[in-house]
Amino acid sequence: MSILEVRNLRKVFTSGIFKKTTITALDGVTFSLKRGSTLGILGSSGSGKSTLARSLLRLIEPTSGQILMMGQDVTHVPHHSLGWLPQKIQIIFQNPESSLNPRMRIYDAIAEPLRIHSICTGDEEEDHILDLIGRVNLNPELLFRYPFELSGGQLQRVVIARILALEPECIVADEPTSMLDASVQAQILNIMKDLQESRGISFIFISHDRDVVEWMSDQIAVMEHGKLVEWI
Amino acid sequence: MTETNFLLAEFCRNRLALIGAVIIGIIVLCAIFAPLIAPFDPAEQNLRERLQTPSIQHPFGTDDLGRDIFSRVVFGSRISLSIGICVVGITALFGTILGLLSGYGGRAIDEVIMRFVDIMLAFPSIILALIIAGLLGPGVVNVIIALSLTQWPAYTRLVRGMTLSMKEKEFVEAARALGASDTYILRKHILLNASNPIIVLATMDIAQTIIFAAALSFLGLGIQPPTPEWGSMLKAGIPYLRSATYITFFPGILLMLTVLAFNFIGDGIRDTLDPHTKEMTLVK
Numbered sequence A: 001m002s003i004l005e006v007r008n009l010r011k012v013f014t015s016g017i018f019k020k021t022t023i024t025a026l027d028g029v030t031f032s033l034k035r036g037s038t039l040g041i042l043g044s045s046g047s048g049k050s051t052l053a054r055s056l057l058r059l060i061e062p063t064s065g066q067i068l069m070m071g072q073d074v075t076h077v078p079h080h081s082l083g084w085l086p087q088k089i090q091i092i093f094q095n096p097e098s099s100l101n102p103r104m105r106i107y108d109a110i111a112e113p114l115r116i117h118s119i120c121t122g123d124e125e126e127d128h129i130l131d132l133i134g135r136v137n138l139n140p141e142l143l144f145r146y147p148f149e150l151s152g153g154q155l156q157r158v159v160i161a162r163i164l165a166l167e168p169e170c171i172v173a174d175e176p177t178s179m180l181d182a183s184v185q186a187q188i189l190n191i192m193k194d195l196q197e198s199r200g201i202s203f204i205f206i207s208h209d210r211d212v213v214e215w216m217s218d219q220i221a222v223m224e225h226g227k228l229v230e231w232i
Numbered sequence B: 001m002t003e004t005n006f007l008l009a010e011f012c013r014n015r016l017a018l019i020g021a022v023i024i025g026i027i028v029l030c031a032i033f034a035p036l037i038a039p040f041d042p043a044e045q046n047l048r049e050r051l052q053t054p055s056i057q058h059p060f061g062t063d064d065l066g067r068d069i070f071s072r073v074v075f076g077s078r079i080s081l082s083i084g085i086c087v088v089g090i091t092a093l094f095g096t097i098l099g100l101l102s103g104y105g106g107r108a109i110d111e112v113i114m115r116f117v118d119i120m121l122a123f124p125s126i127i128l129a130l131i132i133a134g135l136l137g138p139g140v141v142n143v144i145i146a147l148s149l150t151q152w153p154a155y156t157r158l159v160r161g162m163t164l165s166m167k168e169k170e171f172v173e174a175a176r177a178l179g180a181s182d183t184y185i186l187r188k189h190i191l192l193n194a195s196n197p198i199i200v201l202a203t204m205d206i207a208q209t210i211i212f213a214a215a216l217s218f219l220g221l222g223i224q225p226p227t228p229e230w231g232s233m234l235k236a237g238i239p240y241l242r243s244a245t246y247i248t249f250f251p252g253i254l255l256m257l258t259v260l261a262f263n264f265i266g267d268g269i270r271d272t273l274d275p276h277t278k279e280m281t282l283v284k
Helices: A049-056 A106-116 A122-135 A140-144 A152-164 A182-199 A210-216 B003-013 B015-032 B069-104 B107-122 B125-136 B140-151 B153-166 B170-177 B182-218 B230-240 B246-273 B275-283
Strands: A002-015 A021-034 A038-043 A064-069 A089-092 A170-174 A202-207 A219-224 A227-231
Touching: A002 A049, A002 A202, A021 A049, A021 A064, A021 A202, A021 A227, A038 A049, A038 A210, A049 A089, A049 A170, A049 A202, A089 A152, A089 B170, A106 A122, A106 A140, A106 A152, A122 A140, A122 A152, A152 A182, A182 A202, A182 A210, A202 A210, B003 B015, B003 B246, B015 B069, B015 B246, B069 B107, B069 B140, B069 B153, B069 B182, B069 B230, B069 B246, B107 B125, B107 B153, B125 B140, B125 B182, B140 B182, B153 B182, B170 B182, B182 B230, B182 B246, B230 B246
Parallel strands: A038 A202, A038 A219, A089 A170, A170 A202
Antiparallel strands: A002 A021, A002 A064, A219 A227
């Protein structure tokens, strides 16, 4: 059964008032992702990878096309309106430092999804958070620090821990390790692989690094000028 | 060391800011305990002791109606501080709300609010305040209204800019992906990150507002005698500028000290809250 299906997704950006210039960032992207598998998307910068990632999360409104999650059309559903389904797809951004609010302690950052969706009561919150950071091997001592006091690898684990709070079915990872050192890269990739094995989470792994994509993915699509041009 | 203690220590290391805080502290205490500190009733006239030079009995001298200038200056701090704080409170609140709406509410709302801000900024704000104060008539409340109506655009501009840059940040996108509502994002992410510049602007704005209020009173459109107010005291001293300088000197010096002190505090807060200086000292 496919967890995520994307049909003919297009995104055209227009700019300018008098002379309209258009950029086609996504040009008919179609794929389907099986539960518990990883789709690697390989592409150079400017090929539309990040636009695809943001469109899948509906952070960008696609111009046309459909996004189906477990058979349901979620293309135009805003995030906070519909029960659990939209939250079942989550995103890891490239730069862990800018994906956490600099004024929020790590504890509050991880507690955020729990509080937004009232997943647990205040008393259970701490246990829940300790459980979440245990899954990504994060030291509990770091919980009361601010993001700028943590390293890139630690922050990326914080990001993973907070999205695990929503028990996602699918995670879009947009160059999750390109800002990290090689040794830390391996740790993060291993955490992702472990999560896939233990929880059956599907991944869309976006990168420009062929070796990393090959190691992570069951299937690889090469993206160029907004199209998936080649399947490996 | 907790966060607040750390920031406080950092702030106190800045000498000018500390001096400013001490000056404002003293003036605030004077304002609160004015009836205990002032030796005379600020409105009480004593024509037999008019235009006396500073002495032990009248530390700052007496004015042309024989009122004790020290008592008037002490009571005047109440008016100046309360106008400054009220106006800044009102303008910071509404200016920030409009700025958030403008930055986050989409193109149409943004255009309407920003064009209105442009219109406001096209007038020199003191002239606009003069017109409004002139129309409303004198009085403390009217001064507050006139200044509030003219001072808010600075906040709207600042907050709009912060909101526009902030809403493109990845942590806001991440929060949206987590299912956060717009009000949650505005409150927890955007406002939290915009709060430092707002606090700095507000502190410096208190200084400017106090000057404007004094200017309105000086021109006779603000607080009227016999209510003691620094601006109107300056005006009352003009005829005696050569013969009895102390009538204008003391309220003028107090006005200057207050404004300088608020500016020092504003600078100090800005330096303290700057995340980069903070990071550096933490590493040390």
